[in-house]
Amino acid sequence: xxxxxxxxxxxxxxxxxxxxxxxxxxxxxxxxxxxxxxxxxxxxxxxxxxxxxxxxxxxxxxxxxxxxxxxxxxxxxxxxxxxxxxxxxxxxxxxxxxxxxxxxxxxxxxxxxxxxxxxxxxxxxxxxxxxxxxxxxxxxxxxxxxxxxxxxxxxxxxxxxxxxxxxxxxxxxxxxxxxxxxxxxxxxxxxxxxxxxxxxxxxxxxxxxxxxxxxxxxxxxxxxxxxxxxxxxxxxxxxxxxxxxxxxxxxxxxxxxxxxxxxxxxxxxxxxxxxxxxxxxxxxxxxxxxxxxxxxxxxxxxxxxxxxxxxxxxxxxxxxxxxxxx
Numbered sequence: 422x423x424x425x426x427x428x429x430x431x432x433x434x435x436x437x438x439x440x441x442x443x444x445x446x447x448x449x450x451x452x453x454x455x456x457x458x459x460x461x462x463x464x465x466x467x468x469x470x471x472x473x474x475x476x477x478x479x480x481x482x483x484x485x486x487x488x489x490x491x492x493x494x495x496x497x498x499x500x501x502x503x504x505x506x507x508x509x510x511x512x513x514x515x516x517x518x519x520x521x522x523x524x525x526x527x528x529x530x531x532x533x534x535x536x537x538x539x540x541x542x543x544x545x546x547x548x549x550x551x552x553x554x555x556x557x558x559x560x561x562x563x564x565x566x567x568x569x570x571x572x573x574x575x576x577x578x579x580x581x582x583x584x585x586x587x588x589x590x591x592x593x594x595x596x597x598x599x600x601x602x603x604x605x606x607x608x609x610x611x612x613x614x615x616x617x618x619x620x621x622x623x624x625x626x627x628x629x630x631x632x633x634x635x636x637x638x639x640x641x642x643x644x645x646x647x648x649x650x651x652x653x654x655x656x657x658x659x660x661x662x663x664x665x666x667x668x669x670x671x672x673x674x675x676x677x678x679x680x681x682x683x684x685x686x687x688x689x690x691x692x693x694x695x696x697x698x699x700x701x702x703x704x705x706x707x708x709x710x711x712x713x714x715x716x717x718x719x720x721x722x723x724x725x726x727x728x729x730x731x732x733x734x735x736x737x738x739x740x741x742x743x744x745x746x747x
Contacts, residue, residue, distance in 0.1 A: 472505025632664030
């Protein structure tokens with residue numbers, strides 16, 4: 422009996438395998454999240470929890486870097502909480518996790534991000550199902566697995582800050598110390614350090630999907646919350662505008678409205694919004710680029726490249742260039 426497989430079936434198979442790879446990454450990382458990133462440094466999640474806790478208990482100090490007297494006690498007590506650096510609206514997104522104690526909230530946040538991976542897979546499938554099978558598969562793998570790896574042997578002279586920052590990223594990962602490792606996949610880093618860049622990738626790709634589906638209000642809503650780290654959001658703007666091109670004014674209007682509703686109130690609540698602006702102006706908001714920072718960026722870039730190549734092919738630009746013998 423001859424077995425045939427369609428293009429969409431092949432894409433679904435790759436996406437299912439990508440989700441299973443995520444399960445493996447989550448499984449190996451999850452057991453280590455109960456320990457601090459280093460003896461004197463809590464995991465990335467501590468920034469979100471302390472930022473959210475201060476919003477209700479010490480709002481004028483949300484953006485203060487370092488521990489304060491009266492802060493929620495992060496275990497172990499010797500661990501320094503990491504500073505909150507995101508736009509105020511992220512505190513709305515995070516607030517429900519404050520109903521749990523720190524360790525339970527950390528676990529819940531990581532589990533929620535993992536459980537949202539199938540939704541991310543759905544968004545990716547809908548965005549690439551009608552594209553070339555090769556492009557679709559590559560985009561799915563990049564978005565859902567992020568198999569692009571960095572070596573810890575990069576020359577300091579060639580990348581400047583990156584060499585010094587990799588130690589913090591790799592500390593206490595599988596394989597022991599930094600010296601004993603060569604590579605670390607970014608999704609694994611995201612789960613292990615319990616940071617929000619997986620969530621950001623889901624929100625931004627979701628915004629792209631709703632733009633593609635011609636639902637500008639939903640697209641703007643997810644983009645407004647997904648822009649809590651503006652670096653990845655900036656990469657997404659061109660493709661967002663392209664997908665929302667038939668309702669561009671509605672998209673701009675909804676985006677402005679959601680940004681205003683979710684951020685402006687913080688300027689009237691103990692000056693949290695002004696603290697954010699002041700911290701940004703002083704230059705302490707922007708941090709070095711860590712491996713996990715690239716999760717949403719690679720997702721956006723991969724989907725943008727797929728859309729660009731598809732549009733060029735559909736318009737027969739390549740054939741015209743060949744005819745001109747360029």
